[in-house]
Amino acid sequence: MSNPKKIQSLRRNFFSYRIYLFPLKMAGYARPDRHPRPGRPSNQDRTMSLVAVGTVAFDDIVTPFSRAERVVGGACTYISLAASYFVKPVRIVSVIGDDFPEETLDYLRAQGVDLEGLQIKAGEKSFFWAGKYDRDLNSRDTLDTQLNVLADFDPVLPEGYRDAEYLMLGNLTPQVQMRVLEQLKSRPKLVALDTMNFWMDTALDDLLKVLKKVDVLTINDEEARQLSGEHSLLKAAQVIRNMGPKYLVIKKGEHGALLFHGDDMFFAPALPLIEVIDPTGAGDTFAGGFAGWLAQSGDLSFDNMKRAVIYGSAMASFCVEKFSIERLKGLTPAVIRDRVQKFADLVHFQI
Amino acid sequence: MSNPKKIQSLRRNFFSYRIYLFPLKMAGYARPDRHPRPGRPSNQDRTMSLVAVGTVAFDDIVTPFSRAERVVGGACTYISLAASYFVKPVRIVSVIGDDFPEETLDYLRAQGVDLEGLQIKAGEKSFFWAGKYDRDLNSRDTLDTQLNVLADFDPVLPEGYRDAEYLMLGNLTPQVQMRVLEQLKSRPKLVALDTMNFWMDTALDDLLKVLKKVDVLTINDEEARQLSGEHSLLKAAQVIRNMGPKYLVIKKGEHGALLFHGDDMFFAPALPLIEVIDPTGAGDTFAGGFAGWLAQSGDLSFDNMKRAVIYGSAMASFCVEKFSIERLKGLTPAVIRDRVQKFADLVHFQI
Secondary structure, three states: OOOHHHHHHHHOOHHHOOOOOOOEEOOOOOOOOOOOOOOOOOHHHOOOOEEEEOOOEEEEEEOOOOEEEEEEEOHHHHHHHHHOOOOOOEEEEEEEEOOOOHHHHHHHHOEOEEOOOEEEEOOOOOEEEEEEEOOOOOOEEEEEEEOHHHOOOOOOOOHHHOOOOEEEEOOOOHHHHHHHHHOOOOOOOEEEEEOOHHHHHHOHHHHHHHHOOOOEEEEEHHHHHHHHOOOOHHHHHHHHHOOOOOEEEEEOHHHOEEEEEOOEEEEEOOOOOOOOOOOOOHHHHHHHHHHHHHHHHOOOOHHHHHHHHHHHHHHHHHHOOOOOOHHHOOOOHHHHHHHHHHHHHHHOOOO | OOOHHHHHHHHOOHHHOOOOOOOEOOOOOOOOOOOOOOOOOOHHHOOOOEEEEOOOEEEEEEOOOOEEEEEEEOHHHHHHHHHOOOOOOEEEEEEEEOOOOHHHHHHHHHEOEEOOOEEEEOOOOOEEEEEEEOOOOOOEEEEEEEOHHHOOOOOOOOHHHOOOOEEEEOOOOHHHHHHHHHOOOOOOOEEEEEOOHHHHHHOHHHHHHHHOOOOEEEEEHHHHHHHHOOOOHHHHHHHHHOOOOOEEEEEOHHHOEEEEEOOEEEEEOOOOOOOOOOOOOHHHHHHHHHHHHHHHHOOOOHHHHHHHHHHHHHHHHHHOOOOOOHHHOOOOHHHHHHHHHHHHHHHOOOO
16 A cells, blocks of 8 residues: 655655755846836845755766766755846855866856855765656655765855845755854845755754744645644644744645745646656755745735746746756746746636 | 555546436526626527436445545536536436435435436445545545446436437446437537546447547546556647547646646646545536536637636535535535635736
8 A cells, every 4th residue: 555654755855855056147037027016126226135055966866767877966056046047146055075067166157156155175075866766756765865075064154145135945954054044144034944854854843943933934745744733735834834934835746836825825836748857856946946036026925925936836847857957057038938928828717 | 665556546446436416406507707708608598408427326435534424425416416506407317226315316306407317226226335535535445336226227318318418428337428429319519528547447448439429538647647658648638639539637636637628728726625524526526517617608618618627626626525415515606606716816826
């Protein structure tokens, strides 16, 4: 018989969440504001800053259809690359060894990712994860995990990072996430945090402490159920928001995402695709698009949060179309806008 | 490890699809046409008729939270009751023994369900199914199946049924579904068919024959993959529509439903609920709401098909809130409209 708990723990084993960092510099993303909302702040008036925290890593990936060896991965990599299409600089906090490809770092820099907070440890190796996906691409086994530089990672925020307006804490130990928060000079406008069942199992007290300090939590449906002890996602959302985050995003992978705030609820579909090559990094890419959109727009209304969920979902839909970060390279505002329009068309109806 | 095929086959074992029949008579359902579409036919100008085929049965149901014994169930029961809120008469084709509660039959009659095509076998027992749901309510085991009157069911369409404009062939053997089609005097405006993996495994040739004769097929995601041999639902939809049905609805349970036609695609979410009591009959209720809406509106445009999927989803969202058909009793146009509005609010965003 099936064992949903086991499947779930395989699905999102901790080191399926990695962080890589890649600075991408693009012209500012032009928001396709076809429904102008008077009174919203103009992007031109503000200096936007987004700090992204997480792993930067190498992955070996096996899917039922193909495989990739020692490709660039990591939560911070996906977050920063996705966010770079909306806001710059994206300032990353992570650690690598001296084995990491310089060309990838150059690419990230060129995309507007600030690498000052990326520690490079001479003579050490970058974090490595190997995983294999099941037939349906919804679950995966971890084949190998080599912490390397991540084993004793102590995040240090450069001075220029400490007044971050937007902070995306990618999946890492809750202690490291808290260490980053402690180094800020002032409370950001928005703190979002991604976590997973691994930390609920092994560091729940620390997780609950850091949850008190964040505005947005992003987790998947099974994790929401685990964290809340409630099966109904509606009930789970209420319990979790009493733990601290005013906003909750429940990611359901190929089944879309739910956003909760107060009495409001929003559902964003996932876009059916001709072919999914590799789901790795989709959740991180979602987080990057979500946080990047918010940082770019500076609008924390629920209507704009909904847009952020759609932009995050759109970026994730690109991510899974190729291995590693390949499909996230060289996107244009027009291509992203077209993808977002597909989401709008997909769910539009009139009663 | 998980075995998706096994879970799937447990999830929709054939006799989880039953047919009951209950005539409900209500004032004509007033379509909340807040976006009037000039040129659409007025309901008042047409005589609408919907024929629903399927099982009428007793169920024993065990969920992780509760249980129900010998309650009214069956695909045709759910289909006809859901459809009765949109169109009447709903003419049913099914079979029961003389053990079936007269009050349920009276209730269906009162709701506008025409029972002329319901065979009542003296001295025989109605079809019985017993099932137990897993913790997540997404999979179930069949505990008992007693075919009884269904063992040698030969559907006979009364004369008044043979010019049906809309036909909903609920899940049954493809041979029985074909027998119904053969008795029609003329081609209905729309024939919709529900089936499942059981028939793909045991009667594929017959299923393929009947598929050539239908306009709409409703199946779930795993069945779409099985029938097409394609993992991508986009590819699966293309393959299946080459088998006959111009329209394909892929039901994803708590994850919503997809509608495909030509190059068009539409996604309807499922409504997150505070509590799901019993998923039994949700797929049939969806089919009833879907077909009922189409029969009522007489509009087969893609835009109206989208509405039909939403109305079907809304009716299914009621169904799961109580055991058996209890939550489907006593609904009003206003209550249904409010539920549909919740679907609209859930996915609405502006880019």
